[in-house]
Amino acid sequence: MKSRYYKVFGSDDRTLILALDHGGAGKIWLDPGYAIAASVEGGVDAVLTNYGVIKKFRREIGRAGTILRGEVFGTAKSEGNLFLDYGCEIPYTVEDAVRVGADAVMTMGLTGTRFDAHNMQNIARVSAQCDRYGLLCGAEMLYKTAKSASEYDAETLNTICRAAAEIGADFVKGTFIDPDGFRKVVSNCYVPMVVLGGSKVDNDRQVLEQAAAALDCGAKGIAIGRNLWGHKNIAGMAAALRRIVHENATVDEALRELG
Numbered sequence: 001m002k003s004r005y006y007k008v009f010g011s012d013d014r015t016l017i018l019a020l021d022h023g024g025a026g027k028i029w030l031d032p033g034y035a036i037a038a039s040v041e042g043g044v045d046a047v048l049t050n051y052g053v054i055k056k057f058r059r060e061i062g063r064a065g066t067i068l069r070g071e072v073f074g075t076a077k078s079e080g081n082l083f084l085d086y087g088c089e090i091p092y093t094v095e096d097a098v099r100v101g102a103d104a105v106m107t108m109g110l111t112g113t114r115f116d117a118h119n120m121q122n123i124a125r126v127s128a129q130c131d132r133y134g135l136l137c138g139a140e141m142l143y144k145t146a147k148s149a150s151e152y153d154a155e156t157l158n159t160i161c162r163a164a165a166e167i168g169a170d171f172v173k174g175t176f177i178d179p180d181g182f183r184k185v186v187s188n189c190y191v192p193m194v195v196l197g198g199s200k201v202d203n204d205r206q207v208l209e210q211a212a213a214a215l216d217c218g219a220k221g222i223a224i225g226r227n228l229w230g231h232k233n234i235a236g237m238a239a240a241l242r243r244i245v246h247e248n249a250t251v252d253e254a255l256r257e258l259g
C-alpha cells in the first residue's frame with residue numbers, strides 16, 4: 001500500500017489529481033487521451049477517472065497514479081436527480097481495480113439524503129477490500145439535501161469528512177470552505193484531505209489562488225476537473241498547479257507557466 005500511496009501522493013505527501021470522472025457533465029466532447037496526456041505532461045501526480053477510460057488510455061496515464069471512480073452514476077440524460085433520487089452503487093470490485101492497474105478507488109460519500117447510510121457502507125466495504133489488495137480508498141464527501149445544493153459550514157464538513165476517516169477511507173476529498181473553518185476540519189480529519197475543484201471559471205488566478213489557500217489551510221492536494229481539462233492550455237495549467245502544490249510557489253510565479 002505504501003508504494004501505491006506514493007504513486008498518488010508525492011514524496012512531500014502532496015498530490016495534484018486530474019479529475020476526469022464526471023458522468024457526462026460537459027466533458028463528453030473532450031478527447032480523454034489528449035486531456036490525460038497533456039495533464040501528465042504538465043505534471044499531475046494522478047488521474048481520477050472511470051473504468052473504461054483507464055482501460056483505453058493506459059498509455060497516456062503512464063506512470064501517473066491511477067484512481068478508479070468506483071461508482072457509475074448514470075448519464076446526464078437520466079431522469080431525476082442523480083444525487084437525491086438514487087443511492088450510489090459500485091459495480092466494480094477492488095479486484096477489477098487491480099486488474100486495470102489502479103492504485104486507489106474513489107468512492108462517493110454522498111450524505112444528507114435517505115441513502116446516506118447506504119453510501120457510507122459502500123465506503124466501508126471498499127475500504128476493507130482495498131486493505132486486502134493494498135490499494136488506497138478515497139472518499140469524496142458531499143452533503144446535499146433537497147434544500148441545500150452544496151453549502152457547507154465547518155460543522156457539517158467536519159462531520160462527514162471525519163466519518164469517512166473513521167470507517168476506513170485513506171484519504172478524503174472535500175469542498176474548500178472558509179479558511180478558518182477548513183483549517184479546523186483538516187486538523188480533525190486524521191487522514192489526508194484533498195479539495196475538489198469547482199465550476200469552470202475563466203480566471204486562472206482565481207483557480208490558483210483557491211488551490212494555494214486550501215493547501216495553506218492544511219489540504220494535502222487538489223483534485224481538479226473542469227478548470228484543468230476545460231482549459232485551453234491543459235499542460236500549462238497542470239504545470240502552474242504543480243508549482244503551487246509541490247513547490248509552494250506564489251500565484252504570480254505559478255502563472256508564469258501559462259505565459
Ligand SMILES: O=C(CO)COP(=O)(O)O
Pocket residue numbers: 019020021022048196197198199223224225226227
Ligand atoms: O474532483 C472533482 C470531480 O471528481 C472535481 O471536478 P471539478 O474541478 O470539475 O469540480
